[in-house]
Amino acid sequence: MxxxxxxxxxxxxxxxxxxxxxxxxxxxxxxxxxxxxxxxxxxxxxxxxxxxxxxxxxxxxxxxxxxxxxxxxxxxxxxSPSIKDALNIQESGADNRNIVDDGRSQKLSTEEITALRETTKSSADIVETLVMNSSTFNSKTEYSQEKYLKKKEKKYFEFLTIRKPTIRLIADIMYRQDASKVLGLRSDTLSQLLSYANVNSLGNHLLYESGTGGLLPAAVLNLIGSGTNGYLVHAHPGNTAQKQGLLAMNYPDEQLNRCISVNIYSVLRDFYQEKNVTFTNNVKRLLPRREITDSEVVVDEVCVSDLNQRKRKLSETEDIPSEKISRMSEMSDDEKRENELELENKQDKPPQHWMIENERACKILKGKVDSLIIAVKEHPMSIFKALLPFIKDSRPFVIYGQYQEPLQECYVNMRKMHNVTGLKMTSSWMRGYQVLTNRTHPDVMMAANSGFLLTGWIVQS
Incomplete structure (x- = not known):
């Protein structure tokens, strides 16, 4: 090496x-x-x-x-070169009107083709044998012959390349496998979203997403980079964040540590408690509960309970077997003292990972962030109002949604707000083309639109 x-x-x-x-x-x-x-x-x-x-x-x-x-x-x-160049086909038909698809044009049987694959090393040799034993190939038009060869080449192609994961590759793969698992977010729309949000390595960014499979945090962290001053606060509604796309990028630990994944209910509770502000039902109302899906878990009551309840001393009955409780009254003074020491040791356990992440996120939110990105299945207006106080003045925000009606309602409501300006709603629509000699045209099968973007700027009211 x-x-x-x-x-x-x-x-x-x-x-x-x-x-x-x-x-x-x-x-x-x-x-x-x-x-x-x-x-x-x-x-x-x-x-x-x-x-x-x-x-x-x-x-x-x-x-x-x-x-x-x-x-x-x-x-x-x-x-190997393309099969078409390797075969050097000269003869073709004028049209396909006399070709009948009766399944008898290929002289080789299934068993003979299987044996051919096991004994022949080159895909070009296999396809050449199939062409020679086809009674209709020379009667096909030039276009039909090329289509036939491409189909066979795809089936018998014996080479593959191991590529390094990139955001574009991961976005295309996840979108092709199941677009609903990334909220229908296509790579072209993703690039526009990142551009509108002005994601860079010099600032801190706030992202709330509910179901992109880790694609959005991976894309934001890719622009923040490693060894920079930027951080990403990745808020999500469930107990754990979806991180498939994030882990697939093979980021180094230093860069991965710049993504702070927190539960949105939990981090807002901690933030307002640190500021000695009551976490009232108004904030809970702004962040409604979501229905349980296959890939997400709704936050339980523990996540919206008071943090001080987690830090209080364990009660006498906590973590003690039931049979031990039943004989408490029969214990001697020494046995009771041993139980007290056991409980005291338990309360000295180190803080859980989510507590540490909440503390890191709160420090960043105190200084406010340089952009806000929201990508959700539910209505985004309540989420936007809850996260609006954490954005610096003259900073952008981007809201992505699969459907236009919720974003239209947001647009109307934001027009009435004095600290929001530059509102614009856009839709991405990308058309793929088949580019071939004398027959360039749009692809017959192509994806529809890739959601909608609502963008704007925060100003001092």
Missing amino acids: ASNTNESDIIKLGTYVVIQRQNYTKLHKFNNVSSCASLGREQVELAKIDQCKYFTTFKMIPKGKGKQRLYTLEATDDV
């Missing part, structure tokens, strides 16, 4: 990688050398990628025979 190679460019155990096979990409955690990745029906052993550089290309080598398609990997610099 070269001495000038950056350690972050080396594939290591416990890190996430992006496996790319042609245009297909998949996010995978490389847990151990014996792990396998599923690519459709194929199972690929990943032992050979350990300690290799990212963007290394590997060839899939068949391992064993049978119905289970198991492959091992071998690093290579020799990638």
